[in-house]
Each structure stands twice: as structure tokens, then as C-alpha cells.
Amino acid sequence: MTIRVYRHPISGHCHRVELYLSLLGAPHELVHVDVVAGAHKQPDFLAKNAFGQVPVIEDGEVTLADSIAILTYLGDRYDEAGRYWPRDALHRARVQRWFSVAAGQLASGPGAARLVKLLGANLDYEAAVRTSQRLFQVMERELTEQSFLTGPAPTLADLALYAYTARAPEGDVSLEPYPSIRAWLGRIEALPRFVPMLESRA
Numbered sequence: 001m002t003i004r005v006y007r008h009p010i011s012g013h014c015h016r017v018e019l020y021l022s023l024l025g026a027p028h029e030l031v032h033v034d035v036v037a038g039a040h041k042q043p044d045f046l047a048k049n050a051f052g053q054v055p056v057i058e059d060g061e062v063t064l065a066d067s068i069a070i071l072t073y074l075g076d077r078y079d080e081a082g083r084y085w086p087r088d089a090l091h092r093a094r095v096q097r098w099f100s101v102a103a104g105q106l107a108s109g110p111g112a113a114r115l116v117k118l119l120g121a122n123l124d125y126e127a128a129v130r131t132s133q134r135l136f137q138v139m140e141r142e143l144t145e146q147s148f149l150t151g152p153a154p155t156l157a158d159l160a161l162y163a164y165t166a167r168a169p170e171g172d173v174s175l176e177p178y179p180s181i182r183a184w185l186g187r188i189e190a191l192p193r194f195v196p197m198l199e200s201r202a
Helices: 012-024 067-078 089-119 125-145 156-166 179-189
Strands: 003-007 028-032 056-059 062-065
Touching: 003 012, 012 028, 012 067, 012 156, 056 067, 062 067, 067 089, 067 156, 089 125, 089 156, 125 156, 125 179, 156 179
Parallel strands: 003 028
Antiparallel strands: 003 056, 056 062
16 A cells, blocks of 8 residues: 655654655655745645644555654654664664654754755744754764664664754755765765655755
């Protein structure tokens, strides 16, 4: 069965879902939602996600919103070997830690800075830059000691953090001071069936 993914190509939230489906080799169809034109606020889309946000997936009779919820659903249902969604309790908790970072510092840091520069969002840009720098300092330290965020192999933690980190320069947040982060991005991009996220310009 083909999984339908309602998405917008410049959304890092959408990219993490698309990337996981590609890495799993799971059949899926991408459905463009024109958020610039307000398609995500129309009744037909609000029936899928009352918050009016992408991504949303339809998997048979299942309709599910929120990128992290979608990742964990796909992990439990389709990642049978637990390659990216660990079955060990402690390892899974370490992934969950980075999910919280993805929803917190990543979104309010490089994600917010990018929204300001690309879309003119009414957000505190200087605060977003400071949050980005603090986040990247932590990531740099941890990635100096290990190849991926939770250990020697990639997990959903890495997929959740990838897009907004890779596109941080679109928010004028430089990755030059962080060689370990840049090397980590390269390791993710070298994974079989990796799909890139669309590059954007202000």
C-alpha cells in the first residue's frame, strides 16, 4: 500500500518524514500542499489536521499529523529490524531526547532564523541565532565523540535534526565553526536512498 504524504518542499518537518520513508524503501506518494496560498487552512485539509500544519500522512485508514508522531508510527509499523527506531529502552530514550530538541531548540533556533530570512516571519531573529549557536555547540561536542547523535549508527534522532541543521545557512546561521556537525551531515547524505531537501533562497 502506498503511503500518501501531504507536504511542502521547504518544510524540514516534512523532509524528515520523506527521508525516513525513502530510507525504509516504503512506497509513498508526495502530495503538494500550497501553504503560501493558504491551502493548509482550507476545510478539506483541516479535516486531516485541525492545526493546519504539514506534514500529514494517510496510510490506509490511518490519518496522522505531526512529524515526530509520524516518525514513531512509521518506525513501529515499518522499521521491523529497528534500524532507525531502536527497540532497546535506553537507546529509544536517547532518541526521544533529540525529538524534544527537534521540537524545542531546533525549531526555535535555526528553524526560526530560517523563517525570518526566507519568509519574513515576525520572530525574534537575534534570539533564534543565540539558540542556534547554543544548540550547535552541544551537537558539536557530542558529534566529536560519536558518528551520530545517539551512537555509531543513524537513528530517527539524526533524521529529525538533519534538515533544519543542514539549511541553517539559509537563516544566516553559519556551520563553518562546527566541523563535526558538517561531517555528520555528510554521513547522513551518504546513506543509501538519501533524498535531499530543497534548497531555498530568500
